[in-house]
Amino acid sequence: MKSLAPHAILLLALLVPGPDALRAQLKFEQSLSLNAGLYAASGFGTNFYTSARYDYFIMAGRYFVEASLGIGSLQSDVISTVTKAKIFTSDNLVSYEFAFAYDYAPGGALPFFLFGVGGVKEGQETHFAAVIGLGKRIPLPGLFGSGALGFRYDLRDQIFSQRINNSDPFIVHNIVATLGLQIYF
């Protein structure tokens, strides 16, 4: 327990941005981030997921618009080993999103909230999805001698109507959780 204390303090220091670091990052208008995490496709299980996000900030970062592209997989051990079924033409998953976000306190503790639309391509089928989510941008002052780097975490819900093997359409919620490194410019 005693040995964990310095790490906890370091983590807290990283997560709470200093005012100078915040001021430095508020002057930037755009950012690009690379993210990695998990994608829980409803009915197919959870797989690794990577994405790239572009953000354009307005009003000192209180609002921003975002475009993102992500790649994942629909591989399911249960479906492939137990049922031997092939639901989609491939296991590839591609999703893209366009969203608008509101960040009440860009340097505070509260997360930003986001809503938008997206396309979820499962195999050869593409679905038009509504996207809601939250996240947080955390500046990393002085890392690699730059004031333009940050860390971010995101949690998204992609909601769309799906139909499998001529079933009645049903609503699915695909949950995406990612961590990312963000560069401002």
Next chain:
Amino acid sequence: MSAYSSSRPVILAAALLCVPPISLLAQDNSVKPPAETPPLPLIDLTQSVMFEVCPHTGMMGSSGIFGLKLLMTYGAFSLELAGEQVIGTTAMLYPISINAVLNLATHGRLIPYGAVGGGLWLTVPVNSLGAETVSTLGINFGGGARYFITRSFGVRLEAKEYFTSISNTRGLKNDLLFFQEVSIGATFLFH
């Protein structure tokens, strides 16, 4: 010491005290108050050729769409290249078009516009074995508005009507199809 020499510093001082008001008066007459310059509009489309990138989303009928528009603007006229993906249940539609845009205002934050154009429609069936991509020609017209929040960023609303003609399976006659599209998006302006 004469009376003149003793009063000489007093005369000099009096002369010095009298001069400044005269010179100030002369300066006041020569300096004119600055003229009232009208405030510059946030957006002036007549300044130079400008380029815009507009990602957007919306609905065509009951299907969702994503798209990207590229505009080259000078004054009241814009040339637009648009590409979209319409996500249908049985097919994907990819309208690609070139449009002429008439900006109904060239100054200020709000730029309403009308647009007309034409292009190619690519229909790609989903999960239909043996089905091929069908391409048809289509035209469109509509209008909308761009509202700029900053000098380089704004939002865009648009409504359009699309027409295309496809031949039926027997090829005996052509069917004219109409689609309505409503879209909302962002616009990034490059001066």
